[in-house]
Amino acid sequence: xxxxxxxxxxxxxxxxxxxxxxxxxxxxxxxxxxxxxxxxxxxxxxxxxxxxxxxxxxxxxxxxxxxxxxxxxxxxxxxxxxxxxxxxxxxxxxxxxxxxxxxxxxxxxxxxxxxxxxxxxxxxxxxxxxxxxxxxxxxxxxxxx
Amino acid sequence: xxxxxxxxxxxxxxxxxxxxxxxxxxxxxxxxxxxxxxxxxxxxxxxxxxxxxxxxxxxxxxxxxxxxxxxxxxxxxxxxxxxxxxxxxxxxxxxxxx
Numbered sequence: 001x002x003x004x005x006x007x008x009x010x011x012x013x014x015x016x017x018x019x020x021x022x023x024x025x026x027x028x029x030x031x032x033x034x035x036x037x038x039x040x041x042x043x044x045x046x047x048x049x050x051x052x053x054x055x056x057x058x059x060x061x062x063x064x065x066x067x068x069x070x071x072x073x074x075x076x077x078x079x080x081x082x083x084x085x086x087x088x089x090x091x092x093x094x095x096x097x098x099x100x101x102x103x104x105x106x107x108x109x110x111x112x113x114x115x116x117x118x119x120x121x122x123x124x125x126x127x128x129x130x131x132x133x134x135x136x137x138x139x140x141x142x143x144x145x
Numbered sequence: 146x147x148x149x150x151x152x153x154x155x156x157x158x159x160x161x162x163x164x165x166x167x168x169x170x171x172x173x174x175x176x177x178x179x180x181x182x183x184x185x186x187x188x189x190x191x192x193x194x195x196x197x198x199x200x201x202x203x204x205x206x207x208x209x210x211x212x213x214x215x216x217x218x219x220x221x222x223x224x225x226x227x228x229x230x231x232x233x234x235x236x237x238x239x240x241x242x243x
Contacts, residue, residue, distance in 0.1 A: 033194035043192065070193055074224075074241060116189035117226065120198050120242040123189035 001142030004134060005063065008101050009046045012065055015095035016042055019087040021080070022069065040071035040084060057138050058145060065106065065130040067092070072121045081113060081126040088128055101144055102132040154234030158203035170200060171217040178206045182218050198223060198240040207236045216240065 009028055017026045025041035027034075034041055047064040054060040069084035071077060092106050110129040115122060137143045166179035180202035187197035200218060207228070210216070214225045216238065223240040230236045 030192075033188050033192055035194050039193065068192075070190075072193065072195070074243070114190065116193075118187050118189050118197055119193065119195040120184075120240070121195070122241075123193045123195075125190050125192070 001140075003141045004061070004101070004136050004144050005046045005049065005141075007142070007144070008063065008065065008098060008132060008134070009044055011098040011101055012067070012092070012095070012106075013042075013044045015098070016044065016067065016088060016091050019084075019091060021071075021084050021087055034070065036072065040069060040080065042084070042088070043068045043070065053138065054135070059136050059138050059141075061134050061136060063132045063134065064109075065132055066127055067130065068125055068127045070123070070125050072119065072123045074121050077115060077122050077124045078113070081124050085111060085126050085128060092128075092130065098132075102134045104133055106130045106132050151234075155203065155205045158205070158234035162203055162206075168200075168219045170202065170219075172206070172208065172210045172214070175206075175208070176217075178202060180206070180218075198242070200238040200240060202236060202238070204230055204234055204236040207238070210238070215243075 013026050013028050017024055022040050022042045025038055027043050029045050030043055045066050047066055050062045052060045067088050071080045073080050097105050109131050112127045115124040135145045137145050162179050165181055168180055168182040170178045170180050180200045182200055184196045184198040188194050212225050212227055216223050216225055222243040225238050226241040227239040
C-alpha cells in the first residue's frame, strides 16, 4: 500500500486539477524546470512531517503540504500569482478532509511570494503552505485510521 | 573638452563590434546597429526554464535609449529592461520579450 503521504499528495493534486488559471498543469514533486508552454502551473509537494505516538498502536502525524504556483508575465505578474492563490485556497477548502484522509481538513499556515527577472519575462512563484493532521497505525504507514 | 580617451574607446568598441557582432538591432529610428546578442538558457527558482536575452553594443550606438524603450533584434521585438553602461565604451541592454 502506498504511504499516506503519497495518498494525501495525490488527493491534493486531484483537488487542484482543472482550476481556471493553471488547468491540468499540476505536478507532484517535479524535479525538472517547466518551460513557457507549461505555465502557469502548480507544484504540490509533501514536506516536513512531525510524528508523535499517541497510543502504542497509533501514530499522530502533522504534515506540511506546499502548493507552489508559477507564472511568467510581462505585466501584472502579482495579480496572476494572487489569482492562482485565490483559486487554490477555494479548491483546498472545498476538498475538506480529502475524503477522510486527514482528520480535520487542510489548514493554510503561510503564503510566500518571490519574483525573478532573470528570464525573458518576469517570473514569479507563490507558495501556499498547508498543514494536515492524520493518524496511521504504527508500522503500517499506508493505513490511515 | 572631452575625456582624453573617449574617442579611442568609441573607436575600439566600434571596431570590436564590427568583428564580433552576431546580429543587427534597431533602436528608435536607427537601424542596422551591430551588436552581440546573447539569448542563452536560464532558469528562475530552478523551476522555470527559458532564456535570458541581452545585447552588447557600443555605448555610442545606444544613444539615449532607456528602460521601457522598444528595440528590435533580428526582427524580433523586445523591451529594454535595464541599461548597463560599463563606463569603458560598451553597454549591455537586458531585454524583455514582448
